[in-house]
Each structure stands twice: as structure tokens, then as C-alpha cells.
Amino acid sequence: AQSVTQPDIHITVSEGASLELRCNYSYGATPYLFWYVQSPGQGLQLLLKYFSGDTLVQGIKGFEAEFKRSQSSFNLRKPSVHWSDAAEYFCAVGVSNFGNEKLTFGTGTRLTIIP
Amino acid sequence: NAGVMQNPRHLVRRRGQEARLRCSPMKGHSHVYWYRQLPEEGLKFMVYLQKENIIDESGMPKERFSAEFPKEGPSILRIQQVVRGDSAAYFCASSPPRQVATDTQYFGPGTRLTVL
Numbered sequence: 001a002q003s004v005t006q007p008d009i010h011i012t013v014s015e016g017a018s019l020e021l022r023c024n025y026s027y028g029a030t031p032y033l034f035w036y037v038q039s040p041g042q043g044l045q046l047l048l049k050y051f052s053g054d055t056l057v058q059g060i061k062g063f064e065a066e067f068k069r070s071q072s073s074f075n076l077r078k079p080s081v082h083w084s085d086a087a088e089y090f091c092a093v094g095v096s097n098f099g100n101e102k103l104t105f106g107t108g109t110r111l112t113i114i115p
Numbered sequence: 116n117a118g119v120m121q122n123p124r125h126l127v128r129r130r131g132q133e134a135r136l137r138c139s140p141m142k143g144h145s146h147v148y149w150y151r152q153l154p155e156e157g158l159k160f161m162v163y164l165q166k167e168n169i170i171d172e173s174g175m176p177k178e179r180f181s182a183e184f185p186k187e188g189p190s191i192l193r194i195q196q197v198v199r200g201d202s203a204a205y206f207c208a209s210s211p212p213r214q215v216a217t218d219t220q221y222f223g224p225g226t227r228l229t230v231l
């Protein structure tokens with residue numbers, strides 16, 4: 001069965017510093033990978049997704065992620081974080097022949113931004 | 116174009132009561148998914164529905180939980196005889212009819228269920 005691991009439960013970063021959130025997946029076929037962000041008390045907003053093609057994908061709010069098949073990873077990066085980036089970040093893998101009938105989520109990484 | 120709508124946003128029930136959670140997908144979307152998020156955890160898939168059909172309910176508890184997506188109206192997640200362990204945030208997501216393998220699920224704001 002597929003699984004997603006986000007090894008960092010909580011990360012604290014200074015405003016303006018760079019950010020990398022780790023995500024590792026386990027899935028036998030070509031994965032469909034997603035990063036979502038959840039602000040407190042809110043739903044999930046899609047940041048970016050990878051289905052095929054270029055392994056470096058650009059998303060909204062200045063985020064990007066790189067798919068590395070050899071490492072089974074899909075890490076999220078941002079060169080300079082803003083205070084508004086403080087939120088919970090979830091990595092997910094889509095499972096099915098068509099892409100995403102069912103998403104399997106990691107447990108999330110909570111990002112705190114300090115001035 | 117309105118996003119995925121869920122109501123109520125907050126629901127309080129006493130043990131043994133029934134909870135009904137509603138989800139209206141985005142316009143033009145015919146696929147609905149329900150996920151549950153327990154405190155301090157990620158989202159767990161519960162059920163995937165298309166209009167009038169349950170496609171995958173592998174994540175749904177066998178008892179007390181049911182879901183439907185009728186031809187007309189919103190999708191309903193129903194929890195009978197709620198227990199304290201049902202307290203969680205329940206999220207609905209929708210996606211358009213699958214014509215290409217690149218569809219994305221769009222999430223609603225969630226319903227936060229508290230069982231007293």
C-alpha cells in the first residue's frame with residue numbers, strides 16, 4: 001500500500017530565510033504528488049502538483065518542489081519565507097490509474113515563522 | 116465560480132445523536148471525496164462518490180457511517196449514534212469528470228464535529 005512520510009513534525013524558520021520541507025513516498029507505480037497548505041481552522045489549498053514531465057514544478061506563493069524518483073522524494077522549497085507562510089503543510093500521493101481517486105496524506109509539517 | 120462548500124462549519128452533538136454533514140462540489144464537478152482529520156494528524160480518505168454511485172468506500176468505518184451523492188443536491192456524510200472518537204474535522208473535496216489523468220481535488224473548508 002502507498003504511504004507518505006513527512007519526517008519533520010515542526011519546523012521554525014526566520015522570516016526571509018530559505019525553507020525546505022521533506023516528503024518521502026512509497027508507491028509501486030508512477031506517483032502523482034501534491035503539496036497542500038492548511039491555515040489554522042481552514043481547508044486545504046493546493047500549492048503544486050506533479051504528474052509527469054519536468055521534475056521541478058512551480059507552484060503558487062513562490063513555492064517549488066522537486067520530484068526525485070531515485071530517492072522517492074518530493075521536497076517543497078521556498079527561497080525566502082514570509083510571515084504569512086506560517087501554516088501546516090501536507091504532502092500527498094494520488095493513487096489510481098487515472099491519477100487521484102484517493103489521496104494518501106502525510107501527517108503534516110507545522111511551519112512557524114519568527115521575526 | 117464558488118468553491119467547494121460545506122455546512123455546517125461547526126457541529127456539536129451529544130453521544131448517541133446523529134450528525135449530517137453536507138458538501139456541495141464546485142460547479143461542473145461530479146466527483147466527491149470525504150476525508151477525516153483527527154487532531155494532530157493528517158487527512159485520512161473515507162469515501163469516493165460519483166453521482167448516485169459509491170466508487171470506493173475502503174476508508175469508511177463499517178458501522179454507523181454512510182455517504183451518498185444523489186442526482187440532485189449535495190453529498191451527505193451521515194454518522195449515526197456518534198461517539199467521542201468521531202470528533203474530528205471532516206473535509207470534502209471535489210474534482211471534475213475524469214477526462215485526463217491530471218485532475219486535482221479541490222477542498223472545502225471542512226466541518227468540525229465535536230461530540231460531547
